[in-house]
Amino acid sequence: MAGKVALLLWGAQTTQLLVVPPWRPALLWERVTLICQGLGTAGATTWYKDGQRWWQQGRDHLIVTEGGTYTCDRPGTGHSPTVTVLHGWLVLQVPARTLLEGDTVTLRCRSWQNKPLTDVYFYHDGKKLEGLHDGTELSLSPLQLHHSGRYHCTGWVASQRRDSETVTVTVHRVLLSGVSLSAQPPGGQVALGDSLVLSCMVATGTGALSFSWYREGSGAPLGISPRLELHHIGDNDSGQYRCRVSDGDSMAESDPMNVTVLVPVANATITPGPLSHQVHAGDNVTLHCSVQVGSAPVTFTWLHNGQEVAQGPLLELRDIDVGHSGTYQCMATNQLGQDRHRVFRALSPEVALEVTPGSPWVTVAAGAGGALLFLLLLVGVIVAWHQWHRVDTRKHQERAPQDPLALSVEDPQATYMELQRQPWEPSDIYDNLHQKL
Known part of the structure; x- marks a missing residue:
């Protein structure tokens, strides 16, 4: 909600009324929320509608359910400026903040619940403005003193030409000077969860002063005192801060101060990952460590x-x-705070690395060579056994006595060769057989 509220600062009021969304007049169908800021406790807030007490519930927030003019009261500081909530066919809206010379300001013409709106014209003090608007918006940038005055717009809505109510634009001259900011701790750098105090100082100015604090881009006042205290600061509190000062007749604004919220390291990771596989001896491996969040400087x-x-x-x-096998882990560290007394660490998940000796090609080659050597040895043993068996058989045959009959039975070819060299007579063969028998 803080990013959408705006301050209505008129004169030297100390009780302020914020409106969400930050436009005036507010539109009832946009679910308007009013916030009362002032001295004292929020429980003492009293709300008024159209000049009559609306209720006192001890809340500083009010969700508007009816159109009208609203104010709030805080004991000891009086009534706030008024906020008007309209429920009409056509409304001209102005940013709900104090308008200074040099500001960038856009007025917008709105139809009820954003119904189709055509043929829009803008008027300043009753005079039609030509060529200064783009569709439903009128730009007054940079804002000058002569832009002050009464504005309204006309346009076609629901087949009828409608006129908006008149709104007053007041441009404040910048007469105060020497508005500056200081921070504690100095430099505007603060660790997440710590506290930061900003102070607004004015070198030249008279009368009662009122202050308002803004963070750039939020359009929302963060406080109305000379000091802005931010406790338990979060990472979304980073940005440019400035203060505006009013003496009732003039306004001045400080230069912005950069506030940086330092964030602890978190979610450390290692890439490439996940790494849980084998690599081979002689390879090169590169691991990279990073963190998802964490303010610099970060050490690894x-x-x-x-x-x-x-x-x-x-x-x-x-x-x-x-020797490089094992688990690897990365530890990220950063030191935060003004004196860097807060140390934060984030450990990555472990990754496993297993190194196997040799390359896969060498292993395959060694396996094939071993198998081939085994086959060669086996063949050699078989051949040697056959050679030895043949030699042994031959020697045995040479030592054994020859039996002609056995030779003729066991080796017909050898018997045949013997017959060829020494032909026998049939009678001899018969006599030999007869003697055997």
Whole structure:
């Protein structure tokens, strides 16, 4: 809600009324919320509608359900400026903030619940403005004193030409000077969860002064005192802060101050990942560590099996061997706060690295060579056994006595050769057989 509220600062009022969305007059169908800011407790807030007490519920927030003019009261500081909530066919809206010389300001002509709106014209003090608007918006930038006055718009809505109510634009001259900011801790850098105090100072100015604080881009006042205290600051509190000062007749604005909320490191990761596989001896491996969030400067420490081995976001392992196997982890660290007394660490998930000796090609070649050698040895053994068996058989035959009959039965070819060399007579064969028998 703080990013959508705006301050209506008129004169030197100390009780202020904020409106969400930050436009005046407000539109009832946009679910308008009013916020009362002032001294004292929120429980003492009293609300008024059209000059009559609306209710006193002890709340400083009010959700508007009826059109009308609203104010609030805080004890000791009086009534706030008024906020008008309209429920009409056509409404001209002005930013709900104090308008200074040099500001960028746009007026917009709105139809009821954003119904189709055509043929829009703008008027300043009854005079039609030509060529200064773009559709339903009128730009008055940079804002000058002569832009002050009464404005309204006309246009066609629901097949009829409608006229908006008149709104008053007041441009304030910048006469105050020397508005400056200071911060504690100095420099505007604060760690997440710490506190920051901004102070607004005026070198030249008379009379009672009123203050309002803004964060750039939010369009919302954050406080109405010379000091702005931010407790338990969050990461969305970073930005440019400035204060505006009024003495009732003039306004001045400080230069912006950059506030940086330093965020602890978190969600450390290692890439490439997930890494849980084998690599081979002689390979090169590079690991990179990063954090998802964390304000600089961030330091990185590499752990191998729980022991510190390197510093920096990159870990380069060259010509690795089996000794590089194990688990690797990255630790990210940053130190926050003015005196850097708060130290934050984030550990990445562990990654496993297993180094196998040799390359896969060498392993395959060695396996094929071993199988071939085994086959060769086996063939050699078989051949040698056959050679030995043949030699042994031959020697046995040479030592054994020859039996002609056995030879003729066992080796007909040898018997045949013997018959060829020494032909026998049939009678001899018969006599030999007869003697055997």
